[in-house]
Amino acid sequence: MIISVIGSGYVGLVSGACFADFGHEVICVDKAAEKIEGLKRGQIPIFEPGLDELVKRNCDEGRLTFTTDLPSAVQKADVVFIAVGTPSRRGDGHADLSFVYDVSREIAASLDGFTVVVTKSTVPVGTGDEVERIIRETNPSAEFDVVSNPEFLREGAAIDDFKRPDRIVVGVTGERAREVMTEVYRPLYLNQSPILFTSRRSSELIKYAANAFLAMKITFINEIADLSEAVGADVQDVARGIGLDNRIGSKFLHAGPGYGGSCFPKDTLALVKTAQDNSSPVRLIETTCSINDQRKRSMSRKVQEAVGGNVRGKKIAILGLTFKPNTDDMRDSPALSIVQALQDKGAAIHAYDPEGMESAAELMNNVTFGTDAYEIAQDADALVIVTEWNAFRALDFTRLKSLMKTPVLVDLRNIYGRDELERHGFSYFCVGRPAQE
Numbered sequence: 401m402i403i404s405v406i407g408s409g410y411v412g413l414v415s416g417a418c419f420a421d422f423g424h425e426v427i428c429v430d431k432a433a434e435k436i437e438g439l440k441r442g443q444i445p446i447f448e449p450g451l452d453e454l455v456k457r458n459c460d461e462g463r464l465t466f467t468t469d470l471p472s473a474v475q476k477a478d479v480v481f482i483a484v485g486t487p488s489r490r491g492d493g494h495a496d497l498s499f500v501y502d503v504s505r506e507i508a509a510s511l512d513g514f515t516v517v518v519t520k521s522t523v524p525v526g527t528g529d530e531v532e533r534i535i536r537e538t539n540p541s542a543e544f545d546v547v548s549n550p551e552f553l554r555e556g557a558a559i560d561d562f563k564r565p566d567r568i569v570v571g572v573t574g575e576r577a578r579e580v581m582t583e584v585y586r587p588l589y590l591n592q593s594p595i596l597f598t599s600r601r602s603s604e605l606i607k608y609a610a611n612a613f614l615a616m617k618i619t620f621i622n623e624i625a626d627l628s629e630a631v632g633a634d635v636q637d638v639a640r641g642i643g644l645d646n647r648i649g650s651k652f653l654h655a656g657p658g659y660g661g662s663c664f665p666k667d668t669l670a671l672v673k674t675a676q677d678n679s680s681p682v683r684l685i686e687t688t689c690s691i692n693d694q695r696k697r698s699m700s701r702k703v704q705e706a707v708g709g710n711v712r713g714k715k716i717a718i719l720g721l722t723f724k725p726n727t728d729d730m731r732d733s734p735a736l737s738i739v740q741a742l743q744d745k746g747a748a749i750h751a752y753d754p755e756g757m758e759s760a761a762e763l764m765n766n767v768t769f770g771t772d773a774y775e776i777a778q779d780a781d782a783l784v785i786v787t788e789w790n791a792f793r794a795l796d797f798t799r800l801k802s803l804m805k806t807p808v809l810v811d812l813r814n815i816y817g818r819d820e821l822e823r824h825g826f827s828y829f830c831v832g833r834p835a836q837e
């Protein structure tokens with residue numbers, strides 16, 4: 401089976417490399433010529449654990465190639481995956497589908513023989529219908545089917561998620577496309593990953609409903625964290641106590657600074673817009689979005705309290721900038737709002753992140769980037785853990801105390817215990833745990 405993947409970003413590149421690893425012949429396409437030139441030389445444009453070896457192995461074995469030439473990649477393909485971005489549209493929060501529709505027109509012009517066109521990008525309900533209409537209008541004689549196959553991988557664990565998914569969701573309109581998609585995913589099917597075949601519209605909605613549910617779960621525990629602080633309970637015990645109930649489950653119950661990243665913020669917003677357009681508002685998700693927006697910025701107040709009420713002129717050292725560990729993705733990271741709010745209040749920000757500083761430098765102003773936790777802690781008034789990278793899980797607090805102006809740790813991911821930090825002479829602030837245990 402020959403598969404072309406249009407868009408070689410976080411999703412396209414991981415999907416392409418994994419499909420090649422299943423034994424398919426895969427052509428990854430991108431319009432960014434430097435990205436493709438780099439990939440041909442073996443340079444991976446993103447940080448994703450294991451991706452460099454996976455790409456190298458499949459290139460060496462001749463199953464994975466890269467090109468900017470979309471027409472020839474589409475002509476050869478049995479299946480074409482669309483994996484371009486669907487960011488929030490400026491101004492109104494709807495998903496911006498211009499990349500998907502542009503690519504659909506380009507694909508249409510090059511289709512040769514029966515081809516299955518699959519939207520892997522996260523797209524609102526009805527987008528598959530529009531992709532089908534565009535292709536038919538551009539190339540009335542084309543033989544094709546449009547399928548929805550949303551992607552559920554998580555950055556940082558993307559390869560494992562792709563190869564061992566909880567489920568594969570495929571929205572199809574015809575039997576022919578269903579057979580092709582079964583063939584594409586046969587290796588996973590043999591691995592017992594369930595494939596859910598459904599209608600295209602249901603498949604499109606499943607992706608948004610799944611992300612909205614997870615975002616809501618995070619927001620729920622964040623509100624319970626605030627309540628825990630107010631009443632002297634410990635949110636980690638509460639989360640464990642409710643998570644052990646199988647109906648609830650323990651995942652996504654970690655209190656923190658609010659969700660971020662390239663998916664949850666934009667996808668929850670897009671779902672709200674779709675629901676409003678269809679006169680069927682999803683109020684729980686509207687509320688989730690607004691609570692989360694306020695939460696990110698409000699985390700700066702925790703830092704303010706930790707340094708005695710005023711951050712003006714203080715040096716604040718930020719550990720972790722990406723929206724979660726093991727990625728270099730800075731899109732909608734809580735760090736962006738927290739740092740901005742602290743700067744608005746007059747703080748001097750020094751920051752370190754193992755992989756995200758290059759992207760962060762494009763999005764943040766007046767931040768001094770350091771080479772590790774200890775360099776930025778020098779003379780700092782407070783150290784703030786924003787992202788729970790492994791590198792920050794075993795910090796040397798004796799050394800940090802000797803470097804810092806005042807030994808204050810604001811742990812927005814609850815990775816340390818109060819006792820340990822107080823033993824080292826630190827004032828310790830966290831999320832949803834009482835001041836005195």
Ligand code: NAD
Nearest residue numbers: 407408409410411430431432483484485486521522551555
């Ligand atoms: P990305 O921005 O990393 O990659 C998109 C790529 O598409 C870019 O390299 C861009 O140059 C390329 N592109 C755009 N227009 C093109 C064109 N006309 N021809 C060829 N290439 C073109 O985006 P991503 O994070 O991989 O997300 C892609 C889609 O997958 C989005 O809809 C997103 O919501 C969804 N998704 C993302 C994740 C994730 O964790 N990142 C997870 C699940 C689903």
